Amino acid sequence: MTEALSPARAPLRQTKLRPRHLLVALVVLLASILLSVLLGAAELGWQRVLGEIVAQLTGGMSPLSEREAAILWQLRVPRVVLGVLVGAALAVSGAAFQGVFRNPLADPYLLGAASGAGLGATLVITTAPSVPVQFAAFAGALGGVGLTWLVGRSAGRDTATLVLAGVAVGAFLTAGQTFVQQLRVETLEQVYMWILGRLTTTGWREVLIVLPYLAISAVVLCTCARLLDLLGTGDEEAAALGVHPGWVRLLVLTAASLATAAAVSVAGLIGFVGLVVPHLVRLAVGGSFRIIVPLSLLFGGAFLVVADMLARTVLAPAEIPIGVITAFTGAPFFAVLLHRRRA
Amino acid sequence: MSATSGAGVRRRLPGHACPTAPAERREDMTGFRRLATLLLAMLALLAGVTACATRPRSDAPAPADDPAAAFPVKVELPGSPPVTLPQQPKRIISLSPTATETLYAIGAGDQVIAVDQYSNFPAQAPRTDLSGFTADAAAVGAHTPDLVIAPDNAAKLAEGLKVVNVPTLLTPSATTLEDAYQQIEVLGQATGHTKQAAQLVDRMRSQIDEIVRNTPRPPQPLSYFHEVSPDYYTATSQSFVGSVYGLFGLHNIADPAGGKFPQLSEEHVVQANPNLIFVADTKCCQVNAAAVAARPGWNTLDAVQHGRIIGLDDDIAGRWGPRVVDLVRAIGDGVAKAQHG
Numbered sequence: 001m002t003e004a005l006s007p008a009r010a011p012l013r014q015t016k017l018r019p020r021h022l023l024v025a026l027v028v029l030l031a032s033i034l035l036s037v038l039l040g041a042a043e044l045g046w047q048r049v050l051g052e053i054v055a056q057l058t059g060g061m062s063p064l065s066e067r068e069a070a071i072l073w074q075l076r077v078p079r080v081v082l083g084v085l086v087g088a089a090l091a092v093s094g095a096a097f098q099g100v101f102r103n104p105l106a107d108p109y110l111l112g113a114a115s116g117a118g119l120g121a122t123l124v125i126t127t128a129p130s131v132p133v134q135f136a137a138f139a140g141a142l143g144g145v146g147l148t149w150l151v152g153r154s155a156g157r158d159t160a161t162l163v164l165a166g167v168a169v170g171a172f173l174t175a176g177q178t179f180v181q182q183l184r185v186e187t188l189e190q191v192y193m194w195i196l197g198r199l200t201t202t203g204w205r206e207v208l209i210v211l212p213y214l215a216i217s218a219v220v221l222c223t224c225a226r227l228l229d230l231l232g233t234g235d236e237e238a239a240a241l242g243v244h245p246g247w248v249r250l251l252v253l254t255a256a257s258l259a260t261a262a263a264v265s266v267a268g269l270i271g272f273v274g275l276v277v278p279h280l281v282r283l284a285v286g287g288s289f290r291i292i293v294p295l296s297l298l299f300g301g302a303f304l305v306v307a308d309m310l311a312r313t314v315l316a317p318a319e320i321p322i323g324v325i326t327a328f329t330g331a332p333f334f335a336v337l338l339h340r341r342r343a
Numbered sequence: 344m345s346a347t348s349g350a351g352v353r354r355r356l357p358g359h360a361c362p363t364a365p366a367e368r369r370e371d372m373t374g375f376r377r378l379a380t381l382l383l384a385m386l387a388l389l390a391g392v393t394a395c396a397t398r399p400r401s402d403a404p405a406p407a408d409d410p411a412a413a414f415p416v417k418v419e420l421p422g423s424p425p426v427t428l429p430q431q432p433k434r435i436i437s438l439s440p441t442a443t444e445t446l447y448a449i450g451a452g453d454q455v456i457a458v459d460q461y462s463n464f465p466a467q468a469p470r471t472d473l474s475g476f477t478a479d480a481a482a483v484g485a486h487t488p489d490l491v492i493a494p495d496n497a498a499k500l501a502e503g504l505k506v507v508n509v510p511t512l513l514t515p516s517a518t519t520l521e522d523a524y525q526q527i528e529v530l531g532q533a534t535g536h537t538k539q540a541a542q543l544v545d546r547m548r549s550q551i552d553e554i555v556r557n558t559p560r561p562p563q564p565l566s567y568f569h570e571v572s573p574d575y576y577t578a579t580s581q582s583f584v585g586s587v588y589g590l591f592g593l594h595n596i597a598d599p600a601g602g603k604f605p606q607l608s609e610e611h612v613v614q615a616n617p618n619l620i621f622v623a624d625t626k627c628c629q630v631n632a633a634a635v636a637a638r639p640g641w642n643t644l645d646a647v648q649h650g651r652i653i654g655l656d657d658d659i660a661g662r663w664g665p666r667v668v669d670l671v672r673a674i675g676d677g678v679a680k681a682q683h684g
Contacts, residue, residue, distance in 0.1 A: 041610040042608070042614035067614070067640075070639075070640035185474050198574070202639060205639075317605075318605040318607060
């Protein structure tokens with residue numbers, strides 16, 4: 001965790017977000033959404049799904065039966081929308097974390113959000129099954145990050161200290177989770193599956209739960225992107241330009257942690273999205289956070305929607321945990337990235 | 344709380360032969376409970392072990408009427424190492440809820456000194472906080488057992504107990520009724536209750552045959568969905584519970600997914616529109632007919648509209664001991680109901 005790995009050293013080909021890039025990202029996202037709506041475990045036939053969508057728009061006759069329409073509008077579409085939201089949240093948070101810590105290996109789980117959520121979820125799974133896991137994971141994620149912040153602040157004000165505090169808090173909370181698990185071993189598999197992640201939908205409920213948090217966080221992070229670029233130049237330069245680095249970091253980390261907590265609460269611990277997507281954007285377009293943050297938002301949504309589509313269809317009618325898909329695509333990429341760094 | 348929020352879900356992964364259906368959520372063991380367990384264990388120690396129950400003499404040549412004469416005995420279950428018992432075990436520890444039920448049903452209950460925390464049936468079984476998942480040889484050995492019966496994923500425990508000369512019988516998950524019967528018979532051999540085990544198996548066979556015979560056959564095969572947990576973990580025909588459904592000629596909507604306990608896409612369950620929905624997560628996760636009907640999109644299912652959602656006891660649906668008869672009865676009732684409704 002050194003600043004020698006600063007992404008600011010990556011070639012800055014672009015600094016401004018161009019409409020062209022935004023348009024490409026939007027087209028990719030919409031194409032991913034459409035593909036995921038047309039394909040699923042239930043073979044509704046893509047022409048018939050298109051017919052249903054047209055019928056909904058024009059008030060015409062739909063080729064789908066009532067049950068098939070329920071599958072489409074109450075099971076599949078909410079899950080696609082949730083995938084977009086969760087993917088966008090994780091990717092934009094990952095970009096923000098990489099910006100704050102100036103570390104390409106930073107991801108949204110760096111400050112104890114994952115271990116906090118894991119402990120929260122495990123606690124209710126094992127001891128209070130009447131409490132929704134979503135709530136416990138959300139509270140746990142925020143609690144983990146808060147604890148890291150407190151520990152880090154007591155030791156120093158620099159980001160390296162905060163990262164180390166995150167390591168310590170993460171280890172502590174994970175140990176707590178393991179201890180709780182050992183008390184009720186029969187829940188091991190459930191906790192394990194939760195860690196692998198899954199987009200769980202109960203109609204539109206989860207979408208409505210996470211939407212406000214994600215919307216607020218996305219707006220905050222996109223408006224702070226320019227400040228992240230300034231931080232990249234160093235704290236003193238940023239301060240000279242009238243930016244208070246400490247406050248910017250606090251605001252960005254709070255917004256990103258809120259988005260991460262909301263995502264984790266409905267999808268478990270889906271790995272690699274927050275790590276891989278910002279890097280892909282950086283490699284393709286450039287190293288400025290004014291570009292990386294908004295494009296990560298859009299591509300993150302697209303990436304996770306496609307991953308979930310694979311999770312639903314590859315072994316249909318059985319499901320694969322989505323975390324397996326993201327790790328499967330993310331891990332090799334990660335290895336390549338490390339290799340390039342070494343060169 | 345939504346049914347799919349996953350709270351209190353239990354599941355068995357394909358490939359992870361979970362030997363025991365995890366027991367229902369239990370209140371934390373209170374001090375009183377702990378004390379009671381301890382007292383029971385002490386009582387069992389003090390009382391010593393009573394002799395075997397007297398059994399009615401049958402005219403058939405009785406196998407091993409005098410348990411002592413039947414020992415030493417070598418017992419073996421397919422897929423597990425054979426176990427040799429020099430004399431009749433008097434201090435048995437069962438770490439498998441299925442085995443616990445069987446031991447009490449064949450009259451070996453008096454020889455049981457401790458069972459694992461999930462062995463919640465019968466009520467008099469001396470529950471401890473041992474667990475078939477995590478028990479280590481030292482914790483089990485501290486009870487000085489002369490036979491330990493454990494799920495087949497406790498191979499490490501068996502190795503540890505071998506060192507201190509405690510025979511450990513590993514019981515794999517049954518996948519058919521015949522497997523289940525065989526396990527009952529082997530437990531009979533191992534405990535000196537061969538005859539009672541044989542009688543239990545005969546009784547189970549005849550009761551199950553009778554239920555299946557008396558259940559009207561539908562004109563066309565009925566399809567069913569068996570829910571293991573609210574996130575649509577299910578059991579295929581390859582699983583033990585699936586083989587029980589097979590007795591009634593039911594068609595399992597999960598079979599295309601392969602394996603024993605796959606996780607199905609909710610889309611697939613709704614599209615398959617099963618005639619019958621059996622929920623075996625009633626105790627762990629409070630799933631019932633109302634909860635199923637309330638799931639978004641599920642109101643379009645025939646089984647929901649015609650009230651063909653049958654709640655099963657999680658434990659009865661997840662074990663392969665003597666209470667399989669109750670499972671068969673519950674399924675038979677559902678099949679009969681489906682044809683009246």
